[in-house]
Amino acid sequence: MSLVEINFDGIVGPTHNYAGLSLGNLAATANAGRTSYPRAAALQGLAKMRANLRLGLAQGILLPHPRPNSRWLAAMATHAGHAGPLWPAASSASAMWAANAATVSPAPDTADGRCHLSVANLITMPHRSHEWPETLRQLRLAFANSAFAVHDPVPPPFGDEGAANHMRLCEHHGTPGVEVFVHGEPGGPFPARQHRQASAAIARRHDVDALFVQQSPEAIAAGAFHNDVVAVANERVLFAHEHAFADKARFFDSLRTRLPSVEIIEVPASAVSLAEAVASYLFNAQLVTLPAGGMALILPDEAQAKPRVWTWLEALVAGNGPIRRLVPVDVRESMANGGGPACLRLRVVCDPATVDARFLMDEAKLDRIGEIVEAHWPEQVTAAEHDTLGAWPAAEAARLTLLRALDLVELTYS
Template structure:
C-alpha cells in the first residue's frame, strides 16, 4: 500500500554556524555563534518521535562524511592546509536538510508507474555543491527496489535544490496528482537557486504528463526577503495549498491553473496585511510539515518560533477556529536547525511509496530512534565554536561519531 513517508536527515556531529548560505537570513545572522550538535540531533529525533505518535511513517537519512576529504583533494588541498572558508565548506552538516536531497514524483504520477527521485545538484552554494554524491549513494541504497527509479543530478549550471521547490496536490497520496515546480529568476540581492531549466529536466526524467505539471515562478519579493526556497513561503499536502500572499510572481494565474486541473483544491492564502513576509520567514510559518495523519485531519507541524510570533499564531488560531482546511497544529522544538536556517520542512523529504519496498535500514520506529539517540548522546559534540574547526581532536571526534552511528545501524557500506 502506498503511504507518504517522511525521511528526516539526522543532524550530523559537525553541525556548526559558519554562515555560508547567502540569502538565508537566519544562517547569516547566526554566523560565528556556538552550535550544539548533540542538542540539534536530539531535537530532530524528538520531532521524528512526534511524527510517529501522529501515526505517520518515518524514515531517516544519515549524516555525510565530514570533513569531505575527497572534495578537498579535488581542490588540490587537504583539511590541514585548506583556508578557513574551505574548511567550513568541507565540514558543513547541511545535508541534514533532506528537503534538498532530491525531487520525488510518486508512481501514480509517472509514465512508467515507478516512483522517481532525482538527486539535487545544489550547485549555487559551494558548501552544498559537494553533497549530491553521498546523497545519491543513500538514495540508491534506500530505494534499490524496482519500484523506484533514482536519477543522477541535473548538470550544472542549472541549479536544482530538490523538493524544497516542488509541491504535489492530489485527492489522496496514492492517487494521481498535479506536480508544481517553483523556480526563481535573478534581479534581487540574493541568488535564485532553482532554475526553470532544472525543473523541466526533472519533470522529463520523471515521465510526468505535461497536462498535470505546472511551472510557477517564485516572487522576487519573497527571494529578496529571505525565502531562498519556495518551502519558506508555501507548502502543499493532498488537496491543500498553504501559501503567503507574496509567495508567487503570478498567484492569480497559478491558482486558476490549479483549480482547472484539480477543482477540489483548497488554496489557503495568508494575507500580507495580517502576516508580513518578514514575520512569515522569520517564524518559518510555511516551512512546516503539512501532513495527513490516520485521523484524516490536515495537520501543520510548526516550529516553536511560529507560536512565539504574535501575528503568525493569531492567524493560525483564527484559521483553525474558523474551520479552515488545516485542522490541527503541532508545535516542535528544532531551534538548533532554525538558527542555521532550516525548519521542520527542511529536515524531511516526502516519498510516497509502499514501505515494504524501502530498505528497512532507512525506516525507524521508537526503538530504533532510541538506539540512534543513545549514539548521539555518547558521541556527538556538545558544542562547536567556529574557532574550533581547526582543532584536530574535534575532527577525529566528528568522524568517529558518524562511524559509530553507521555501525549501529548496519550501514557501514556508506562509510
C-alpha cells in the same frame, strides 16, 4: 500495493556549526560565528521524528555525510588543516536538510508507474555542491527496489535544490496528482537557486503532469531562498503566503483547472508580513494528513512565539477548514541555521515494503540513535574550535558508530 507518505528526516551530523555560508538565508548569515550544539541539534531532530510517529505518521531517516569531506578537499588539491577558506564548506553538516536531497515524483504521477527520485545538484552554494554523490549513494541503497528509479543530478549550470522548490497536489497521496515546480529568476540582492531549466528537465525525466511557477522576487529578497519558506502543499491543500508567487492568479487558475477540488489557503500580508513569515518559518512546516482524518501543521516553536502569526493560525484551525491541528516542535538549532521542520525532511509516497528497512524508523530505533548521539556527538563547538579541528576524527568516529548500529556500514568510506 499500499501507498503512504513517508517523511525521511536527515539526522543532524556531529559537525553541525554556524559558518554563515548560505547567502540569502537570513538566519544562517545572522548567526555566523555562534557556538553550535551538535548534540542538542540531533536530539531535537530525533524528538520531532518521535512526535511524528506518535501522530501515526510513517518515518524514515537519511544519514549524516562524511565530514569534513576529504575527497572534495583532495579534488581541490588541499586537505583538512590546510584548507583555509574551503574548510567551512568541507565540514558543513548541511545535508541534514533532507528537503534538498532530491525531487520525488510518486508512482501514481509517472508514466511508467515507478516512483522517481532525482538527486539535487545544489550547485549555487559551494558548501552544498559536494553533497549529491553521498546523497545519491544513500537514495540508491534505500530505494533499490524496482518500484523506484533514482536519477543522477541535472548537470550544471542549471541549479536544482530538490523538494524545497517542488509541491504535489492530489486528492489523496495514492492517487494521481499535479506536480508544481517553483523556480526563481536572477536579480535582486540574493541568487535564485532553482533554475526553470532544471525543473523542466526533472519533469521530463519523471514524465509527470507539471506546472511551472515563478517564485516572487519579493519573497526571495525577503529571505525566502526556497519556495518552502513561503508555501507548502499536502494532498488537495495549498497553504501559501500572499506574496509567494510572481503570477499567482495564472498559477491558481491553472491549478484549479488541473485539480478542481484544490483548496488554497492564502495568508494575507496584512495579517502576516513576509518578514514575519521568514522569521517564524510559518510555511516551513510539515503539512500532514493524520490517520484519524484532517490535517496538522508541524511548526517550529518560533511560529508560536510570534503573536500575529500564532493569532492567525489559531483562527485558521478554529474554522471549518482542512487544517485542524497545530503541533509546535523545538528545532531551534536547525532554525538558527535557517532550516525549519520542513527543511529536515524529504517526503516519499510509496509502499513501505519496497524501502530498505534499515532506513525506516520506529521508537526503539530512534532511542538507539539517541543513545549514540548522547555518547558521541559534541555538546558544543565554538567558532574558534571549529577553525582548528583539523581532520575532526571524533566526528568521523561518531558517524561510523551510527552506521554500525544501523547495519549500514556500506556507507562508510574515508
